[in-house]
Amino acid sequence: MSIDSIPVRVAAIEAVAPMIREFRLEAIDGSLPAFSPGSHVQVAMPGEQREIRNAYSLCSDPRETGSYRIAVRLQEDSRGGSAFMHSQVSVGDRLQITPPANFFAPAWHARKHLLIAGGVGITPFMSYIPELERQGADFELHYLYRSSQTGAYRDELMHRLGQAFNGYDSDAGVRCDLSVLLSNREPGSHVYICGPESLIEGVRETARALGWPESLIHYEAFAAPEPGEPFKAKLVRSGRAVEVAADESLLEALEREGIEVPNLCRGGVCGQCVTSVVEGSVEHRDDFLSADEKASGTCIMPCVSRAAGNHLILDL
Amino acid sequence: MRMSPKPVQTFRDDFTYSNSPGAIARFPFPFPEDEYRYSVNIEPHVTPGPEGSVYEFLLDIDEHYLSEMAERDIVLKENPQRCLAMPHMDLACWDMIERCMQSLAADYPQHFSLTIDGDQWTWHNRLLNIHDSFTFGDSSTLPLPPMEYMGRQVQGDFALLDQRDGDLFLDAGIVTCPADWSLAFDAGMSFSEWHGPVPMAHEMGVFDRALKYLTAIPVGRPVRRLNWTLTVNARMDTSPETYPNWGTDRASVTADNVGEKVHLRVELQVLDRMPRSNALMFSIRTYLLSFDDLVTNPDWARRMHRVLKTLPPELVEYKGLGRYHDLAVEWLSRFDPAN
Numbered sequence: 163m164s165i166d167s168i169p170v171r172v173a174a175i176e177a178v179a180p181m182i183r184e185f186r187l188e189a190i191d192g193s194l195p196a197f198s199p200g201s202h203v204q205v206a207m208p209g210e211q212r213e214i215r216n217a218y219s220l221c222s223d224p225r226e227t228g229s230y231r232i233a234v235r236l237q238e239d240s241r242g243g244s245a246f247m248h249s250q251v252s253v254g255d256r257l258q259i260t261p262p263a264n265f266f267a268p269a270w271h272a273r274k275h276l277l278i279a280g281g282v283g284i285t286p287f288m289s290y291i292p293e294l295e296r297q298g299a300d301f302e303l304h305y306l307y308r309s310s311q312t313g314a315y316r317d318e319l320m321h322r323l324g325q326a327f328n329g330y331d332s333d334a335g336v337r338c339d340l341s342v343l344l345s346n347r348e349p350g351s352h353v354y355i356c357g358p359e360s361l362i363e364g365v366r367e368t369a370r371a372l373g374w375p376e377s378l379i380h381y382e383a384f385a386a387p388e389p390g391e392p393f394k395a396k397l398v399r400s401g402r403a404v405e406v407a408a409d410e411s412l413l414e415a416l417e418r419e420g421i422e423v424p425n426l427c428r429g430g431v432c433g434q435c436v437t438s439v440v441e442g443s444v445e446h447r448d449d450f451l452s453a454d455e456k457a458s459g460t461c462i463m464p465c466v467s468r469a470a471g472n473h474l475i476l477d478l
Numbered sequence: 479m480r481m482s483p484k485p486v487q488t489f490r491d492d493f494t495y496s497n498s499p500g501a502i503a504r505f506p507f508p509f510p511e512d513e514y515r516y517s518v519n520i521e522p523h524v525t526p527g528p529e530g531s532v533y534e535f536l537l538d539i540d541e542h543y544l545s546e547m548a549e550r551d552i553v554l555k556e557n558p559q560r561c562l563a564m565p566h567m568d569l570a571c572w573d574m575i576e577r578c579m580q581s582l583a584a585d586y587p588q589h590f591s592l593t594i595d596g597d598q599w600t601w602h603n604r605l606l607n608i609h610d611s612f613t614f615g616d617s618s619t620l621p622l623p624p625m626e627y628m629g630r631q632v633q634g635d636f637a638l639l640d641q642r643d644g645d646l647f648l649d650a651g652i653v654t655c656p657a658d659w660s661l662a663f664d665a666g667m668s669f670s671e672w673h674g675p676v677p678m679a680h681e682m683g684v685f686d687r688a689l690k691y692l693t694a695i696p697v698g699r700p701v702r703r704l705n706w707t708l709t710v711n712a713r714m715d716t717s718p719e720t721y722p723n724w725g726t727d728r729a730s731v732t733a734d735n736v737g738e739k740v741h742l743r744v745e746l747q748v749l750d751r752m753p754r755s756n757a758l759m760f761s762i763r764t765y766l767l768s769f770d771d772l773v774t775n776p777d778w779a780r781r782m783h784r785v786l787k788t789l790p791p792e793l794v795e796y797k798g799l800g801r802y803h804d805l806a807v808e809w810l811s812r813f814d815p816a817n
Contacts, residue, residue, distance in 0.1 A: 166698070195697060196576075196753040224754060263696050267756040269642050270566035271649075296615070297569070377643050426696060433694050 167206070167258045168194065173229060175253055178314035179307075182282055183248055184221070184233045187259065194227050197262035199289040200382070203230065204260040204428060207246045212410070212418045216243040217428050219356070219382075220262060221288035225296075230259075233314055235282035241389075241409055263426045266356070266382040268294070273350030275301035276343070278365055280357020281312035286382060287356065288315060291323070306330045306338050306361065340368040355381040383429065388447065393469035397421070397478040398440055412464035412474075421478060423464060430466035437462050438477035443470040481540040483589075483605055489549045489655075490723075495712035497771055501541055505767050506532050507775075508704040508744050512784035514793075516679050520691065523702040523748050532746055535585040536700065537578060537632055538763055543605060546633045546655070549714050553654035554626070557719055559662045563625040563638070563650035570638045571624035571650060572615050573752035574759055578628050603631055625652055634746075634763035637661070639669075641756055644693055648672055655714035655764050657707050657743060658798060663718065677792040692749060692758060700750035705762075707797045708806070709743040712766050731802035736809035737770035740802065742782065769809065779813035786810065 170187040178184045207214045218232040234247040277287045307313035309331045320327045330338040355365045362381045395404045406415040425435040430448030446456040448463035487494040527533030583592040593600040600611045612619040629652030637651035646669040653661035664672040710727040746763040773779035
């Protein structure tokens, strides 16, 4: 982990849905830094073959800095991170986390906030809601889940939010009609989506069709890098070569070999890990580089992007 | 050298402002080369910096503290629009209060103290004889709106930039000593909009690169840069709102008074991510040094001459130096053996 890493102790673990566990993390020395709604931290997990680092949204009240909460869904096709958190972590264990960073902050000037959560995508909104309440902001939560797997915090939220809570349990056959949700909204409404790619795309397409400007639509995808074909990365400055496996990202492979690259989001958003490409073509998967930068082929975001062929030569 | 605040001097009318030898020695002379050129000259603002330097702490409190706070009071009384905060910036203003009070109390315990008991905060500013208790986050418990309350106790101008859509918006600030820009005019503008008047840099892509960098600044990793211009007389408030008061000063420079009239004006700009709101705090700490004081350092005198002599005409115009640029270059040439 970076020099900024914060050691924490797991103070409590709670099953908050059939597939979701909540972890309360306490500082070992002093207090934890204040954070803004929508922030995430990276958690470093000493996996069997390699260290795994995943980003998790903080799901506690930002005013509560005695501890942080994160909620982790066990992924069926886990790359190791969520399985580790579910099976290997016990109360009292120590973990390393990064300081909070935020790529999904509320639009503070919005007149109305429409929060749309899919499954474990409820987590960032758990930090939004207390702050929006403190500010007396107008908001609605629309929560899509499957009660056999997800739906964490729904009873608490239903009770707390009253009319502002709208739950859709697809296991009970309750569906959310996005075009109804997004129609006839008053000017100044902003919509936020956190959930699977399909939900994000569904909301964006529906909103676009209804004439919503892009600037009113905010979303955060689950950050795990998608797998791809294995390839080799050659590093000109150190003269080394790193094999990147199908199920790991280039960033993870570099870290496994002890090569530190600055990074914050591990999801192709923040731009910190941008790396110069000397040779080889890139399959760009990030949201950071401009179309021109991607076309030029001179840089790559190793947290999510990969070689388009069997090798890349990097200026590292 | 660490500086203790001295009695109030003026930045207008009789201009009694002066720098002590210690203040001259720590002046942030901004030119690393003989020729000035644009660059994204941003570096980490790692504190504590060198002891006694302007970089030692997040906020530099020096011998001019009381004078600058008195000047700020005059400006705000003349025109309350020099401080504003849009309603959605309230949380960011409290971020600023928290950051400033905690830094000041830790860095200058002889002048400031802060006691925190849950949400109940007690703040003591011994330099201005301010002693207040309030509820953190509740603006109704402060004697002034939060931006004005804090801004009246720190040297330099402050802006809070709201971050959204990958851009920054100038949605709150207290600006009483600007180098010819107006908070009321720029309020609500995006990063590229408020930099609209800057010549050449847009075409160079400077602002696109800078914006990507600034929007990614993490909490606890502030960055800084220096900016500069020249000002006639030791006038802090060179704003568009008061242009009639100072615009004509530029015609008062003669070959005989360059040394006392013309001042190098340096801004130490710091950008610091606010943890609770995700806003960026942009502080602009202004230092003024007369050419008479500047040339007491022979290296500075020589370099200042070379920088002004080679300054592109677009920048001479943009910085408003046209009326006296030649006089200043001529006056400085006597300190440059190459001439």
